[in-house]
Amino acid sequence: MTRGDRIKKLRLDLGLTLQNVADAVGVSAPSVHGWERGAVIKSDKIDAVARALHTTPAYLLGLEEEARSKIRKIPVFESVSAGFGVSADDHVVGWRELWIDSDAEAAATLYIRAVGDSMAPRIQDGDLLRVLKVESVDAGRIGVFLIDGEMGVVKQAQYEPGCDWLVLHSLNPAFRDLRFQGDEELSRVRVLGLVKGCEWE
Numbered sequence: 656m657t658r659g660d661r662i663k664k665l666r667l668d669l670g671l672t673l674q675n676v677a678d679a680v681g682v683s684a685p686s687v688h689g690w691e692r693g694a695v696i697k698s699d700k701i702d703a704v705a706r707a708l709h710t711t712p713a714y715l716l717g718l719e720e721e722a723r724s725k726i727r728k729i730p731v732f733e734s735v736s737a738g739f740g741v742s743a744d745d746h747v748v749g750w751r752e753l754w755i756d757s758d759a760e761a762a763a764t765l766y767i768r769a770v771g772d773s774m775a776p777r778i779q780d781g782d783l784l785r786v787l788k789v790e791s792v793d794a795g796r797i798g799v800f801l802i803d804g805e806m807g808v809v810k811q812a813q814y815e816p817g818c819d820w821l822v823l824h825s826l827n828p829a830f831r832d833l834r835f836q837g838d839e840e841l842s843r844v845r846v847l848g849l850v851k852g853c854e855w856e
Contacts, residue, residue, distance in 0.1 A: 661715060663691040665708040679707035729753045731766040731783065735799055735807030738767040738786070739847045751854075753785070763788040764851075767799070773830040774809055778853050784809065786848040797850040802833070803843050809850065 656664075666676055666687075673684040680687070680703045690696050696704060696715075705712045713719045731749040732738030755761040769782045774797070778784065784799075792798035792812045800808050800823055810823035810833065820836040821844060835841050 656717075657693065658696075658715060658717060659691045659693045661717070662687075662704070662708065665710055666691075669709065671707075676704070676707050680704055725754050725756055726752050727755050727761040727764075729755075729761070729764050729766055729785075731768070733768055734770060735767055735801075735809065735847070738765050739788075739799070739801070739807060751783070760787065765848075766854075769809060769853075773825040773827050774811075775827045777826055778809065778850075783854045784850050785852040785854065787851050788848045790846055792846050792849050799847040799850065801845045801847050804845075807847065808833075 666673075673687045676687045677684045680700055682700065686694075690704070701712045701715060705715055708715075711719070728750045729752070730738075730747040731751055732746070733748045751766055753764070755764060764785065764787055766783050766785055769778050769780060769784055772780050778797075786799055789798075794812055794814050794816075797809065797811050800810060800812075802808060808823065810825060813822040813824050813832075814820060819838070819841070820834065821841055823833040823835075823844070825832060835844055
């Protein structure tokens, strides 16, 4: 819908004539007609037009529609296994709305539910983790990892560039770290995603 379409629809919905709007804004009826046909509204008139049509400048300019178009429905999975399809229970248990500008990022984003407290206090059992599917995670970041093709875990990646070792670190000191060293050991681990945020319900 164009700006002119929005103005005309609002005017008609309110039962206003071109002259009614013109009088409220302080312009001529032909000016209002011109806006409905696509003519540019001077910036000093936008607020007055919005008030006359009982709306907001953002709506008239199409900014609210643009913002709404960036709100995506992101799937929620009950576990790492479900979310990344590494087991037979690959199914969506819910949806959450999230503002994401990029279509590619939206397609690669999902939520999984944290299981256990190995990442406490930052991540608690049952928290929803917003995850971006990626193939690598920077050192110090929390990611989702697949070990031996079957066990999905959420851990902090620890390594040094060019090294032949990787530590999957648990923030909770009650849990031991998982260390992999050498090509054979490292091949057991695959990065599934990067944890971008943690939410509570």
